[in-house]
Amino acid sequence: MNAVMTTAGKPEKSSLLALAAAWLATRALMLWLLAYNAAPLLGGGAVAREVWRLYHHWYGILSHGAFPAHDPLWQYPPGAGAVLLSPGLLPGLTYFQAFVVLTLIADAAITLALAVVGARPGRRLLGAAMWVGGLPLLLHTPLARYDVQVTALAVISLLTLPRSTRACGVFAALGALVKVWPALVLLGTPRGRTTRSAWAWAAVTGAGSLAVLAALFADPFDFLRQQGGRGVQIESLGGTALALATHAGWPGKVRYQYGALEFTGPYVQTVAHILLALTAVAFGLLLLWRLRARRWTPATPYDAALSAVLLFTVTSRVISPQYMIWLLGLAAVCLTSRHTVQRPVAALILAATAVSAVAFPVLYGQVMACTWTGCALMLTRNGLLAAAAVLSLTRLWRSTRPTPGTPAPARDAGPVARRLPQHSGA
Template sequence: MLLLLARDGRHPLGVGGIAREVHTLYFHWYGVLRQGGFPLDDPLWQYPPAAGPVLLSPGLLPGLSYFQGFVALALLADAAVACALARVGARPGRRLAGAALWVGGLPLLLHIPLARYDLQVTALAVLALLCAARRPRTAGVLAAVGALVKLWPALALLGVERGRATRATWGSALAAAAALLLVLAAVFDHLFGFLRQQGGRGVQIESVGGTVLAFARLAGQPLRVEYRFGAMEFTGPYVGAVAQASLLATGLGCAALLLWRVRARHWTEATPFDAALCAVLLFTVTSRVISPQYLIWLLGLAAVCLTSRATSQRPAAALVTAAAAVTTLGYPLLYEEVMAVTWTGTCVVCVRNALLVTAVLLSWRGLWRSGVQAGPPPRADLRHLPPVPLPPTPTKPH
């Protein structure tokens, strides 16, 4: 991955320029954050407040440029996830398959993980899940910090067992989030400026809805591709309807997860892991945007699931790994085809999205069966058992 990063922008890496986001955009935000405020009226700033310290930290490492510091911290997060998965997987009754998936699956995304800060966010979510059973309060703090960096790690707490564990985990998460927000509010201005940029998002060409629009354009509809809000999005007829359908699907996904939470009666050590993967898959597939770095999240959560022998998510984990491999065909290798909405580019994205949709369906089925439909082992029906012969009663000698 480091060698690919060094060759970024050269043949045969497609459009290249993956590291440009760190060199220009992240470094620009670093300069703004150093002045004590979050970017204001910047349509590209769409991240929660704790993303600020994450983007500031590479510039604080002595002896390194901003880019070098960013890559060093990404490698540190990668190593933390791998070590945590290996340590948990080596425990009695657990599996090292999770560590193997992470170490072998992450390079399928080429060098994208080293040039986005999603590795750090994924590390927080993975560590929160792995701490949930033994240290629920620590898990809550880690999930809260992750949620204030990029929202989705809050879903890591969805599958915590009811009762004392839920109260401890969610209570510590709320307390940590409140404390961190107070600290950030004291240090930075415009804490919630990112909320202004969320409503105008359109339909990205790589999303599930974007695939529908791509086939509509191939069928002759007057749809265009434009750079908006940091992504290539469709503009033209039907875009608004597809965006609304995506939001509705997200709402239905949220309702389905709440229904599972209410109906679930059976918990195993893998239930929090399985619920987290299913939830993030649901919100990813129904989103108006599916950026390549989103697969980092899914690989991390799938790896956590595979540390447990009781997981119901093995089929979903396999499909997520396959989707990661296909993702890099769409970006960066064939991204020019994707942007031009050719048959080749559209079919590549369609295959990736079909894998993700299938993964979320299998993930939901496994989660529902293991948590709602699973029951205690059936009792033996003693009425149909043959009578057990009793030993002869000893007689008293005369």
């Protein structure tokens, strides 16, 4: 990073221009891949199909004032409806074209937010560079899913925390209404006034938005019924174990259900229950960390958010390729701070992202058929994610332990205190 800093510690203008040029070049490449997504190595059209077929179908239902009730593929909170309706704001384009344009705008917003924060004194542009260079590792998949929009809300929530706990809570709540996981970004807010303010604004925003959506649309909570029926997706950690088990004589099969390719057969429910139990354990560990943490640095909220989402991702029954978008965004936020302890974790996430693109869409047929190649890809990707999750929590835990000679922690003093190099929470 020394090459991109002036003697005053501020990023050179040329570095920001290079970042912008890299964004334009990589996004042009992603658009080109999307235009040729029917090619066999690019998924044979499967990547884009989700937007022009499934999302567009839901758009038709939502535009008539109802959520897709009794649709087993609708497994998203009510806020997702607003995202899927948003292409209607660009009437001169087809639904698919408008969706891609809005996704690129959200992507640009993330890049801009990371660059603005990274250009401040004492911050780093490394986070923006990771996002710009990391997202194209997933090829064109990010442009045909709405996870970039969700990630934008989570990223902006974290980056606004030092200056406005209200904005932090509002953006986290809006993200959670779209895909739940952004609620985890509030886990690492410093104790005291900061946590009370951010969490209170999140609760008020969430409750108010839910009330509005419930008043405007029918069946806003039908998604809860569909979530309960999900099984073990072939790309999950449990799915990797079952795929390997097929080579040992396990008679299970892969079947498309609940919007994903899942395993069916003996012991699948047992594996699903084990994953749910691991999620509960992960939640317990995060809660224990929160209770025992005594030192907060400016990066602790970022590090805690990445650790929490990593743990919940790894223990999920579904680890779709687009989940890597979440992790890339949160890792990029961590890298904007010189105090982060998650740099090795970010490297593992980048490696896992690259492997994910090979698994889907390039060699997804191998993954579906549970061949040795497919098993190796999933074992590598999920092994990297598991290692990242363990390393992330370990480094987070150690970074917030009290050190010998540390004075008793003071109460959180609000936004002014958060601008200091380091502060503690009571």
